Amino acid sequence: MARTLAEKVWEQHVVRRADGEPDLLYIDLHLIHEVTSPQAFDGLRLAGRTVRRPELTIATEDHNVPTVLGPIADPVSKTQVETLRKNAAEFGIRLHPMGDAGQGVVHIIGPQFGLTQPGMTIVCGDSHTSTHGAFGGIAFGIGTSEVEHVLATQTLPAYRPKTMAIEVSGELPVGVTAKDLILAIIAKIGTGGGQGYIVEYRGEAVRKLSMEGRMTVCNMSIEAGARAGLIAPDETTFDYLKGRQHAPTGEAWDQAVEYWKSLRTDDDAVFDKVVEIDASTLTPYVTWGTNPGQGLPLDASVPSPEDFADPIARSSAERALEYMGLTAGTPLREIQVDTVFVGSCTNGRIEDLRAAAEILRGRQVTTRTLIVPGSMLVKLQAEQEGLHEVFKAAGAEWREAGCSMCLGMNPDTLQPGERSASTSNRNFEGRQGKGGRTHLVSPQVAAATAVTGRLTAPADLA
Amino acid sequence: MDAFTTHTGTAVPLRRSNVDTDQIIPAVWLKQVSRTGFEKGLFAAWREDPTFVLNDPAYEGASILVSGPDFGTGSSREHAVWALQQYGFRAVIAARFGDIFRNNSTKMGLLPVVLPGDKVEALQAAIEADPGLEVTVDLAERQVRWAGESVGFEIDDYTRWRLMEGLDDIGLTLRHADDVATYENGRQPWLPTTV
Numbered sequence: 001m002a003r004t005l006a007e008k009v010w011e012q013h014v015v016r017r018a019d020g021e022p023d024l025l026y027i028d029l030h031l032i033h034e035v036t037s038p039q040a041f042d043g044l045r046l047a048g049r050t051v052r053r054p055e056l057t058i059a060t061e062d063h064n065v066p067t068v069l070g071p072i073a074d075p076v077s078k079t080q081v082e083t084l085r086k087n088a089a090e091f092g093i094r095l096h097p098m099g100d101a102g103q104g105v106v107h108i109i110g111p112q113f114g115l116t117q118p119g120m121t122i123v124c125g126d127s128h129t130s131t132h133g134a135f136g137g138i139a140f141g142i143g144t145s146e147v148e149h150v151l152a153t154q155t156l157p158a159y160r161p162k163t164m165a166i167e168v169s170g171e172l173p174v175g176v177t178a179k180d181l182i183l184a185i186i187a188k189i190g191t192g193g194g195q196g197y198i199v200e201y202r203g204e205a206v207r208k209l210s211m212e213g214r215m216t217v218c219n220m221s222i223e224a225g226a227r228a229g230l231i232a233p234d235e236t237t238f239d240y241l242k243g244r245q246h247a248p249t250g251e252a253w254d255q256a257v258e259y260w261k262s263l264r265t266d267d268d269a270v271f272d273k274v275v276e277i278d279a280s281t282l283t284p285y286v287t288w289g290t291n292p293g294q295g296l297p298l299d300a301s302v303p304s305p306e307d308f309a310d311p312i313a314r315s316s317a318e319r320a321l322e323y324m325g326l327t328a329g330t331p332l333r334e335i336q337v338d339t340v341f342v343g344s345c346t347n348g349r350i351e352d353l354r355a356a357a358e359i360l361r362g363r364q365v366t367t368r369t370l371i372v373p374g375s376m377l378v379k380l381q382a383e384q385e386g387l388h389e390v391f392k393a394a395g396a397e398w399r400e401a402g403c404s405m406c407l408g409m410n411p412d413t414l415q416p417g418e419r420s421a422s423t424s425n426r427n428f429e430g431r432q433g434k435g436g437r438t439h440l441v442s443p444q445v446a447a448a449t450a451v452t453g454r455l456t457a458p459a460d461l462a
Numbered sequence: 463m464d465a466f467t468t469h470t471g472t473a474v475p476l477r478r479s480n481v482d483t484d485q486i487i488p489a490v491w492l493k494q495v496s497r498t499g500f501e502k503g504l505f506a507a508w509r510e511d512p513t514f515v516l517n518d519p520a521y522e523g524a525s526i527l528v529s530g531p532d533f534g535t536g537s538s539r540e541h542a543v544w545a546l547q548q549y550g551f552r553a554v555i556a557a558r559f560g561d562i563f564r565n566n567s568t569k570m571g572l573l574p575v576v577l578p579g580d581k582v583e584a585l586q587a588a589i590e591a592d593p594g595l596e597v598t599v600d601l602a603e604r605q606v607r608w609a610g611e612s613v614g615f616e617i618d619d620y621t622r623w624r625l626m627e628g629l630d631d632i633g634l635t636l637r638h639a640d641d642v643a644t645y646e647n648g649r650q651p652w653l654p655t656t657v
Contacts, residue, residue, distance in 0.1 A: 015645040016638050021620050024638060026645050028653055036539065038495035049632070052642075058656040064493065076493040083495045094656045115654050127538040127562055143540035143566035145631070153635045155642055159618070161561075191480055192532045192558050225535065227561050248652035256652040291480045291535075312479045312530060312579075319478070407489045407537075426536060428484040430507050 002266035004163045005232050006198040009138045009263065013121045015155055022157040028120040028137075030150050031106045032059040032093065034084040035409070036125030040148035041087040051091040053154045058115065059088050059095040062105045063409045067372050067399035072098075077410070091151075104375020104401045107131040107345035111215065112377050114244025118233035118260040123150055128345045128425065130221040133230035134214035135237055136263045138198065140228040161198045161227045162272035165265075168203040170280035175459055177355070178213030179347060179423065179442035181205065181277075182220040183285035187295040189275055194226025197273065200265060201231050205279035211240040212351035219346045220425050223292035232264040284457045286332055287427045287440040289320035294427070296332065298445065298457050304328035323429055324437050325417070332455050335439065339420040340369040340450040341432070342443050343399075344406040347423035348374025350381050352443040357387040359447035359458050360394040369396035369450040370412060372404040396450065408433045421449040464571040465628030468600040469552045471525035472593065474515055475586035481529055482536035483563060487545040489537075500541055501548035520593035528586050528597075529556040531579060534563025543570045553599040555606065557582050568621050569631060575599060575606060581613045601626060 003011070016024040030053075037059070044050065051057065061084060064077035072078040081098070088095035096102040102109060107128055110116040118136035123129060125147040132139035146156055166185060172178075186193075199221050201214075209217065214231050221229030238257055241247045248256045287295040288302050294317070296303065302321065305328070308314040321328065326335070342348075342356045353373060371391045373379035379401055382388055388398045405412040406424035408431070414420055416435025423446050424431075427438040439455060448456040491503035508514045515521060527546065533556040534542060543566045546554065551572065557579040559567075567574045577585070588608055589595050598607040601622060606613050624631070635642075 016641045024635060024641070026642070026649075028649075029656075035492050039497045039540075042495075042497070047632070055655040055657045074493070080493050080495055115656065117654060120653070125538060125540075127536065141538035141562050143538055143543070143562060143569065145540060145566065145569035149632050149635065152632050153639075153642060154646075155635055157631060157635060191535055195558060195561055222536075222562075225532070225560065246654040246656075248654075252652040256650075259650065291482070293480075315477075316479050407484075409489050409492065426482075426484070428482045428536060430488055431484050434488070434507060 002269040004265045004269045004271060005136065005200055005230060005263055006138060006163050009119055009121070010160050012119065022159045024155050025121060025158050027123050027150050027154055027156060028056065029110065029115055029122045030057045031110055031122065031124035031129065032057060033062050033106045033126065034080045035063045036144050037087065037147055038080065038083045039144050040151060041091070043148040044151060049152045051093065051151045054092040056154060057093045059084060059093050060103055060106050060109055061098050063403045063407065065098050065402040066410050067402050067404050067412055069400060101376050104377065105345045105348060105403055107219065108348060108374035108378065111135070112375060114241055114247035117241060117247070118237060119263050123156065127222045128219050130226070130229050131215050131219040131345055133218040133221065133228050134211060136230055136233035136260070138228050138230065141222065162196055164194065164197040164199045164273040164275065165271040166199055166201050167274060167276045168201065168205040168279050169276065170205060170278050171208065172205050172279045172282060175444065175457065176282050176284060177442040177444060178209050178216040180282055180285040181279065182217045183287065183295045183440060184282050185277060186220065186224045186292050187285070188277060189224055191223065191291050191293040192225045194221060194224040197226050199224070199226045199229040201229060206231055207234065210351060211236060212349045215349065216346055220292065223425055233260045284442060284445050286445065286455055288324065288326060288332060289317065290323055290427055290429050292425065292427060292440060294320055295440070298332050298455060300332055302326045302328050302330045302332065334454060336419070336454045337367060337421045337439065337449055338418045339414060340367055340446050341405040341420055341422040341424065342446050343370070343372030343374060343404050344424040345374065346425045347443050348372060348378065350378050352423065353378065353382045353387050356443045356447040357390040359444060360396065360450065361390050363394055363451050365395045365450040366453040367450055370399060370405060371396050372399045373401050375401045405432050407431060421446050421455060463569065463628050463630060466552070466571050466573050466625045467602050468598060469525065470596055470598040471552065472521070472523060472595065473526035473528050473589050473597045474521040474524040475589045476515060476527055476529040477586060479530035480532045480535055483534055483539050483542040484536055486534065486542040487539060492539055492541055497544060498548065500545035504545040504549045525550050525552045526597050526599060527551050527554045528582060528589060529554060531557040533559050535560035538562045540566040543567050543572050547572050555582060555585065568625060571625060571628065573599060573601060573625065575615050577606060577613055577615055
């Protein structure tokens, strides 16, 4: 029977199937960080259980870590990081602590080590685990109870989600990025549009994306409500993986590639839902509200609540405008920002930093600008390419790796009423600091905005 | 996990949509390494507003939250479930839930109940008219009942059984440890390890 990619990967991992029960799914890789794991390890200890496969588990410190050199000042953050160190040591789990060359945001380090490979099941106590689907596997975020379940059993009971195809035809115009594509998709289907689905991103524009771009798209699947997002592996995927630390080598590589090539949706397979989008019509996108579905092309103006026929969308827009301190009808390009943040698991990879640097080269920022590499390896590579010099010369702050201002668990936060242009993934109320106001943008728009101090596309710069 | 069969209590109407888990429990609360004390962080930013519905003494002691659609979207933080439970909620009723939040709830014994949007609004209106209204969430019968109204809801048999028995998922899976071992023997040889 013809099957979709998601169905193939799912079936490959079913340990046990019984009538009236969820499938028991094997988990190939479990990523851990300091925030959602302490209570899971406590649970194991309380029940006298152990970690079944520590060698399929990897831990990093990312959410709490400061992005300036030096120890963690906040004693509560410090305790949380120390708790992870203690747990990793006790249960024999590889950990990349602060200062380690392999440390970084959990969703950046998996791919960079070659641990994220096509056809795998990957979970993490973090909703942006969907990032790893860019390699053609099923990757999804879980809660702490499920973290404990995976630690103890290396499996999860789960019902297979429905399948959705998002067919992206045409080519992205010059200056329009993977971030703009996913913001446009979320604006189209809404924050609940993907609920209950695994989304497969397909079509010409998706095929032409780099692995970094594919990760950006899959990363924000959760913002469309989807359980996971994935993209069929191809030569772009194999080229990215080849030679990485944990990628197969020699004969195993050939075997793996042969299998990976079978990981595509059969021509006559049927999706439960299909959404179509024409990439060639897209322009840079930006969010104006307090959920990621409240986005528009930068060319547009702040909408009016009356523009929304649905009463729930209308009241949500009303509340969002009030929180964001915006007036309907204001051109988005006239919105002034106080801070620009380039980084996160959405846009903290080398390609994102290159794109931002290209725009900042020879220019000056006029607003506080934080450039936070997604991992220490990304930082090292950027410095080898001289990007840090470009950022510093432009007046931007070049920081250490971490989640940083994406969620403000470390000292990088907005003050109440402050407004940011941010390459991260969530514009929720208070996400970047209590009372902070967030506009989600691509790295290119972020960099151009840093130059002018208001929301700006690179093409607007003289 | 606490077993859930049926629960009767008063309810609080939360007339907001897209109640993301950052609102339910802001990130600053996630630095704790214990499982307790999260009730103080529940809707922490919103509760600073004296007009926020949870600050209305009429709804004091409510144990059922009735929200607009897309409740619990965003971050996977299970702390959101802990905060709701520790504050005193046993069930949340909404037209749609974030997938991860819904999953987390059923692991902890907080019942997420999906009702059609118009029924959610009717229930909210009924509560606003009479904050002392008794609402029953009956998992055994898969029904929500109030003031002579009775609305059915769907939940799969397995999750219902697990909730009603208060069973530990890990314990259930460990009964199949042999199946897991058999599967592991057949895994593809090139799959990576972290060592």
